[in-house]
Amino acid sequence: MKFISIANQKGGVGKTTTAINLSACLAEKGYSTLLVDVDPQSNATSGVGFSLDSGKSLFPVLIGEELLKDQIISTPYMNLDLIPANLELANWENQQHDPIESFSLFRKIFRESLIGTAYQYVILDCPPALGLLMVNSMVAADWLIIPIQCEYYALEGLAKMFQLLDNLKKLVSAAPNILGILMTMYDSRTNLSQQVVEDVRHHIPNLVFDTIIPRTVRLAEAPSYGKPITLYDPHSIGCMSYRKFTEEFLKKIK
Amino acid sequence: MKFISIANQKGGVGKTTTAINLSACLAEKGYSTLLVDVDPQSNATSGVGFSLDSGKSLFPVLIGEELLKDQIISTPYMNLDLIPANLELANWENQQHDPIESFSLFRKIFRESLIGTAYQYVILDCPPALGLLMVNSMVAADWLIIPIQCEYYALEGLAKMFQLLDNLKKLVSAAPNILGILMTMYDSRTNLSQQVVEDVRHHIPNLVFDTIIPRTVRLAEAPSYGKPITLYDPHSIGCMSYRKFTEEFLKKIK
Numbered sequence: 001m002k003f004i005s006i007a008n009q010k011g012g013v014g015k016t017t018t019a020i021n022l023s024a025c026l027a028e029k030g031y032s033t034l035l036v037d038v039d040p041q042s043n044a045t046s047g048v049g050f051s052l053d054s055g056k057s058l059f060p061v062l063i064g065e066e067l068l069k070d071q072i073i074s075t076p077y078m079n080l081d082l083i084p085a086n087l088e089l090a091n092w093e094n095q096q097h098d099p100i101e102s103f104s105l106f107r108k109i110f111r112e113s114l115i116g117t118a119y120q121y122v123i124l125d126c127p128p129a130l131g132l133l134m135v136n137s138m139v140a141a142d143w144l145i146i147p148i149q150c151e152y153y154a155l156e157g158l159a160k161m162f163q164l165l166d167n168l169k170k171l172v173s174a175a176p177n178i179l180g181i182l183m184t185m186y187d188s189r190t191n192l193s194q195q196v197v198e199d200v201r202h203h204i205p206n207l208v209f210d211t212i213i214p215r216t217v218r219l220a221e222a223p224s225y226g227k228p229i230t231l232y233d234p235h236s237i238g239c240m241s242y243r244k245f246t247e248e249f250l251k252k253i254k
Numbered sequence: 255m256k257f258i259s260i261a262n263q264k265g266g267v268g269k270t271t272t273a274i275n276l277s278a279c280l281a282e283k284g285y286s287t288l289l290v291d292v293d294p295q296s297n298a299t300s301g302v303g304f305s306l307d308s309g310k311s312l313f314p315v316l317i318g319e320e321l322l323k324d325q326i327i328s329t330p331y332m333n334l335d336l337i338p339a340n341l342e343l344a345n346w347e348n349q350q351h352d353p354i355e356s357f358s359l360f361r362k363i364f365r366e367s368l369i370g371t372a373y374q375y376v377i378l379d380c381p382p383a384l385g386l387l388m389v390n391s392m393v394a395a396d397w398l399i400i401p402i403q404c405e406y407y408a409l410e411g412l413a414k415m416f417q418l419l420d421n422l423k424k425l426v427s428a429a430p431n432i433l434g435i436l437m438t439m440y441d442s443r444t445n446l447s448q449q450v451v452e453d454v455r456h457h458i459p460n461l462v463f464d465t466i467i468p469r470t471v472r473l474a475e476a477p478s479y480g481k482p483i484t485l486y487d488p489h490s491i492g493c494m495s496y497r498k499f500t501e502e503f504l505k506k507i508k
């Protein structure tokens with residue numbers, strides 16, 4: 001069982017889109033996958049067709065009232081289960097009095113509760129911003145995937161992510177390694193995208209995935225139908241790119 | 255002096271781009287404007303050409319070590335001053351033991367410290383995520399501008415913003431009113447943008463600004479040169495739209 005967090009404190013860079021579509025592509029290939037929505041905005045939950053009314057989320061697990069296993073819901077998609085999120089999660093973050101103490105809470109809960117289940121991949125969708133939910137999901141992971149838009153602010157944010165990871169490694173014994181940086185929303189019509197990709201490849205050559213996800217409207221439309229791209233438009237460029245990315249992911253993670 | 259917060263917990267919807275370019279357009283029209291970067295990722299700071307090394311930020315003010323006035327830096331742009339941000343700000347959020355107690359801290363500090371200064375508009379750029387920094391900047395404001403991308407997740411996030419605002423009004427006496435919802439990154443080539451605009455106008459007709467900001471590469475390029483669009487490319491569509499938006503803003507706020 002491998003735990004992967006999709007994280008970047010910069011907002012709107014494609015974390016949720018990557019979490020959903022990587023999970024769906026893994027499920028399509030027959031890997032048993034659990035998608036965990038750790039973002040109170042619950043976009044990963046609605047992106048696979050569920051609403052907040054299910055009442056299930058990580059929150060009751062974090063405060064010790066429920067078991068993690070009871071929060072798992074099966075989706076209509078083969079091999080893909082979900083732990084949904086809701087707004088309550090934001091409350092947990094504000095209630096922690098000793099932040100460092102709770103950095104490894106998720107890691108402990110996930111590993112203990114999922115022992116004996118058949119999941120091969122657990123994918124965590126992180127919220128933006130440098131808060132406890134994000135830090136906890138990073139520490140819970142074996143590997144980190146950092147999506148970045150091919151735009152300036154996202155590039156700037158990368159240095160902060162590395163800084164955060166360095167600090168984490170000093171504070172907790174089990175900090176994740178970066179599996180790779182995924183360039184998303186690439187727009188071939190502009191120089192900006194090209195420049196950002198070149199910049200990133202130049203500074204950290206061995207960390208960037210070869211696959212680049214283009215900006216396509218089908219990827220932006222899919223969540224409004226509550227479907228991953230593999231079901232919304234399986235023959236689209238967006239779907240092919242996430243399938244190609246999943247191949248590359250599987251090679252790197254072995 | 256009017257305090258305006260640019261807020262939306264959804265990431266990447268154009269909060270920083272709107273905060274910078276609204277401030278620049280107000281300054282261009284001769285209004286004395288203070289741009290406050292409340293986001294630890296400090297995009298508004300770098301978007302107007304400053305780096306984190308200035309050492310100035312809100313953080314020392316929040317912990318009572320410095321005066322707000324001493325954190326103000328003047329930018330090369332006439333009538334536009336800045337209070338920069340840096341990563342330390344994220345620490346403040348994790349250190350608060352009684353969140354509700356600190357909801358109105360910013361409001362108190364800003365109003366007391368800026369008495370006697372000549373600023374006509376104070377624009378606060380909020381971080382994504384439902385944390386204390388965002389809540390504090392909302393409570394500090396008279397008015398709220400909520401940018402939303404013309405995409406599905408941003409639309410979904412709107413309901414959560416309204417919910418948050420309702421809750422705030424019950425907790426604190428001084429909660430902001432919504433000045434308007436600004437549709438950003440509109441892509442006329444796709445139906446998705448059109449549908450989202452129609453949806454929003456249908457549900458909350460009187461709250462949506464008439465001006466729609468199109469997705470243009472010049473707006474995405476400007477921050478890498480550390481310039482607002484009014485200086486980076488004053489004749490671009492992106493610049494004209496933010497000038498038009500500023501006209502509408504001034505009419506509404508009177």
Ligand SMILES: Nc1ncnc2c1ncn2[C@@H]1O[C@H](COP(=O)(O)OP(=O)(O)OP(=O)(O)O)[C@@H](O)[C@H]1O
Nearest residue numbers: 011012013014015016017128214215216220265405
């Ligand atoms: N490759 C793509 N092409 C077009 N649109 C995309 C693509 N990837 C993501 N999007 C859209 O861009 C927006 C931002 O993506 P997404 O919500 O996945 O980012 P995020 O990093 O999870 O955001 P947040 O920081 O709010 O959690 C969404 O509306 C999404 O549908």
Ligand SMILES: Nc1ncnc2c1ncn2[C@@H]1O[C@H](COP(=O)(O)OP(=O)(O)OP(=O)(O)O)[C@@H](O)[C@H]1O
Nearest residue numbers: 011151265266267268269270271382468469470474
């Ligand atoms: N109208 C536009 N056209 C094209 N690109 C835009 C436009 N507005 C913003 N952008 C770009 O989209 C990205 C997201 O915008 P921005 O950073 O302003 O959003 P934000 O809401 O402040 O993000 P965060 O949630 O991380 O604070 C940035 O790379 C920005 O340059």
Ligand SMILES: [Mg+2]
Nearest residue numbers: 015016039043
């Ligand atoms: Mg997301």
Ligand SMILES: [Mg+2]
Nearest residue numbers: 269270293297
């Ligand atoms: Mg921003």
